[in-house]
Amino acid sequence: MPTHHVDRRTLLAGAAIGAGALITPGPALARSGDLAALERAVMAGRDDSIRRIQEWIRTPAIAAENRDMQKGADYMAALARDAGFTDVEIVPTDGHPGVFGVLDSGAKRTLGIYFMYDVKQYDATEWSSPPIEARLVDKPGFGKAIVGRGAVNQKGPQATFLAALHAFRKAGRKLPVNLVLVAEGEEEIGSPNFRQIVTKPHILAALKRCEGIFLPASWQNSQGAVDVNLGAKGIIELELIASGEKWGRGPKKDVHSSLKAMVDSPSWRLVQALQTLVTPDGNTPAIDGWFDTVRPLSAREKALIAENAAHDSEADMKQGLGVPAWIDDLPFARALERLASQPTVNIEGLVAGYTGPGGKTVLPARAVAKIDMRLVPNQTRADCEAKLRAHLDKRGFTDIEAKVSGGYDPTETAEDSRLIRAELATYARQGVKATLNPRLAGSWPGAVFTSAPVSLPAGHFGIGHGAGAHAPDEYLVIDSTNPKVAGLEKATMAYIDFLYELAAIK
Structure with a gap:
């Protein structure tokens, strides 16, 4: 059923200039004097940002099927160059290639970015909207969304971060941190060759200069809350x-x-x-x-899980999963402990x-x-x-x-690292409830970064909402009708604020 569409650019253009309409800026961003110019650039680049997500979805690279992997790497490299990365190279491995690039703005601190350009397989007959057409559809309860394989896992959030970099270029502003990009095309088959990319001497040297590594994410739930994961299985x-x-x-x-x-x-x-x-x-x-x-759960991890259980809705989780009970009919808190520890x-x-x-x-x-x-x-x-x-x-x-x-291997990141503290500070400023989660029950190759020889904090950051990873009708919200969930422009500005926060945090 169609929803009433508001012309957000028109609505926001008058309010944004000098007023911080999209986000509440952190002290570093506010002091920079860049806020108004960046917000104008984000809104001016809206159509390009949507097109970037759609075109990336329409260029599927599926490692499990050995489908268009070189094309996927080439496209990833082109996206990186277009966003301002230099020394971009396609990195060969024993399997499918990766991509590396740097963006040196002359800043004091450097942040690592992890991207994946491959996606899961799909059966088009199971989808209500074709999986690689990237159509804009109405999503009841959320607003206008792009539907397609990779929309939320991970092309949509990654392209939203790239939109932030385009806004810096369009506004003529320097990034507050330098960036190092490492991307792979084998995440969906267990990253069998990713360590080969990361440990190449010049790539490892670039990563060793970083404060940490993050993967863009759009994981707000319907109430606008997010998890800050301190690790992953x-x-x-x-x-x-x-x-x-x-x-x-x-x-x-x-x-x-x-x-x-x-x-x-x-x-x-x-x-x-x-x-x-x-x-x-x-x-x-x-x-x-x-x-x-x-390793058993620590007392701190148990305390975090107990706090999460007290605030999360067990009924909503069961309904969303379609399950009537947890293993052994465990109470909710014990089930969450099992999820993190087993x-x-x-x-x-x-x-x-x-x-x-x-x-x-x-x-x-x-x-x-x-x-x-x-x-x-x-x-x-x-x-x-x-x-x-x-x-x-x-x-x-x-x-x-x-x-x-x-x-x-599993991955763990210290709660007091600059990366995690910058995430929490940015979320708090945007009014996003952020819950510390000891461990993501899913997996991503963060251990390649947190273990030797890289040995850096690693995690996820981003606002916005999407769902359906690995499933039919995967989507990413573009125009949010839910006041608790960020749409495309606000999610883009949140990445900008996060970069300023990481540059300034003590």
Whole structure:
């Protein structure tokens, strides 16, 4: 149902000049005298900003399908140059390339920026709006939004940050911090080669000058609140494969199912192996030694989780997820503790034999389980991969292949780092309720930055709203009708204020 559209540029143009209409500026931005010029530039660049998001969505690079990856890297490099980055280069890896660039404004401090240019796969038949057309649609309760794969994860927020850089150029103002950009095209397959990019000597040297690294995000909920994550779980993505050929039993190609009476089944072989990985309820990893290095939650982390549980709506979360209860019928606070503290072994998909309509009486020669394992401090990818292999071998499953496609360690960032304090100060100034969260249950390759040799704080920042990452009808709000949620222009100005805050914070 169409919503009434207000011409925001006309509405804001008169109020913005000298009045800080889009945001409440921090002291550093206010003292700079740049606010009015930057706000005018943000509003003047609105159409270009929308077009930038749409064109990026229309240029999909999907690592899982090896689809247009060089084109995606080229497009990322062009976006960086257009936003003012210099020495932009496409960085080869053993897999898909990354992109590096710097923006030296002569400032005293430098901030690192992490981008990803790849997106998840999609099934266009599941979408109400075509996934790479990037149409503007009405989103009830939020306003006008761009719908498309990558809209919120992560092209929309990243393009909004680029809009802030374009505003500096258009306004003829220097950035208050220097920037170092590192981008990859393999985030959605577990960043298997990202460390190769970051540890190249000249890139590592540039990153070592940074105060921290951040990923632009548009994660305001319907009440306008955001989480400030002090870490994230690590991940291992893999396939477990059972085959008659590798096993030396069962068929080497699919055979008639009537032969099950005398022929072994690789599918049942895989099921038996999977059952050893978790407790009977499927909720707790049972891999030998899996919990040996797991760090329990600290008292501070437990306190933060308890505070979050007291203020969050358990009913809304259950409704949004479509679940009636938590594991073991745990109370909300305990469920949130489990979410932050527990490693997981999850089956993403099971594939064997015929999966089309109706039946097909075959005994499959090959069965595959797509698995992701979330890791918590102090687990490491290397140690967990070794433990998985040893666990399977000990139980006689030496024939089950573990084909790892990617992954990385958990990440942690200090609450008192300049990066986190600058985020909290900027959110508070904009009237955004920011909740400290000990650990994002999802994963991103922040450990590449927080661990040696880079060893920097890393996190997410941004206002605005979007949803549907990895799902149909992914979207990013452009014109917000929800007074608690930022639209495109305000989100762009918040990045500008954040840069000034980081430049000035003690």
